[in-house]
């Protein structure tokens with residue numbers, strides 16, 4: 001049997017020179033089609049999106065009816081359409097994202113304070129990804145439930161990394177915790193309490209669209225809250241994960257920032273260029289803010305280049321053929337699993353010069369972006385099932401990375417040179433770094449004239 005190894009996105013990408021843009025694999029008993037080039041992805045999304053709009057579900061994801069209630073895993077159909085519309089209209093609409101900027105500001109502020117405390121000026125590296133994870137987790141927790149879900153040292157129910165392990169082991173635990181929050185809110189609402197209307201309120205008040213579907217049950221609400229990128233099949237070894245929820249929107253973000261910081265530290269001239277750009281724009285403002293993002297083309301290029309080389313979901317969330325389809329001359333039977341290998345597409349030599357090198361400059365002066373129209377860069381997917389959290393994800397990525405660069409100067413630990421940084425990947429819910437990045441932060445201070453200096 002064909003073995004995928006520990007980095008399946010690489011193993012499958014290596015088939016392209018011999019077998020071409022589309023390959024057919026038998027993974028255990030699962031018929032799988034892998035799409036390996038931008039041209040083939042364009043053909044899929046432009047001409048066959050509907051045929052491949054279902055998700056590929058493994059049996060372990062069906063516990064608690066999870067696959068039906070989770071937007072990311074729901075079969076393509078009316079229930080999915082309702083969930084998607086709630087998200088687009090109520091949660092990720094620009095207006096709503098603008099209104100919740102203050103919450104993200106507070107979460108980033110906490111993250112910067114924790115980093116400063118932990119960095120402590122002692123020259124030891126801190127695990128950057130872990131701090132970003134906490135911030136992103138709280139951003140989403142606040143958006144949905146109006147509460148911080150994790151603290152730096154205080155043990156709360158959702159203790160950061162512990163949560164990940166526990167939720168992986170038993171979806172029931174995550175379910176129980178979310179259920180507690182929902183019940184508490186229902187009680188609060190009955191008493192007429194509550195201040196700001198958050199996403200949980202939206203779900204509790206939801207009555208249905210155009211008679212398409214009625215009120216959501218308590219269970220549906222819990223699954224919805226838990227499920228963003230949830231249950232992405234872990235295709236290596238056990239194929240068993242139904243992992244964290246809000247956690248997965250979180251993990252895509254924190255994994256991407258960890259890769260971005262890693263690439264910047266390996267490429268000091270790009271780090272210097274990104275920091276220079278920020279200090280030119282944020283010069284008289286104490287804090288980096290979301291409204292700076294549009295004026296920072298180089299920072300945007302850094303994020304694009306990071307997502308090109310390190311897409312956190314290298315096969316998107318695997319799709320499935322809704323019906324028998326003729327695709328690029330091949331007969332693809334109904335139920336075929338589809339991997340769009342965005343890791344390979346980001347290295348497609350027909351689209352990218354020096355494809356394996358980290359060069360953000362390649363994006364300057366181009367209009368190439370990741371909003372699903374440029375098929376050589378589709379880390380958020382494309383078509384009907386494209387990431388519904390893209391606008392929020394885009395904001396979070398730039399805001400967090402921009403703040404990290406604005407607030408601190410960063411170095412590798414003294415024992416590690418730029419060329420020694422371990423770049424091995426770990427396949428989990430997302431593809432992150434096998435060895436977490438440790439970097440040394442040194443707080444920058446504003447001088448009287450507004451330029452930035454190192455704090456001694």
Ligand code: HEM
Pocket residue numbers: 071072073084140227228229249250252253256312313316317318319379380381382383384385386387388389390392393394397
């Ligand atoms: C770095 C940030 C992110 C990346 C790279 C990313 C990537 C993706 C990808 C590749 C897909 C599958 C697309 C497809 O099949 O074509 C997806 C779907 C999805 N994403 Fe994201 N995502 C990010 C952030 C977020 C955030 C912050 C949220 C919300 C909190 C979110 C919620 C979702 C949901 C609910 C789906 C399922 C959509 C559906 O099936 O209709 N994502 N994302």
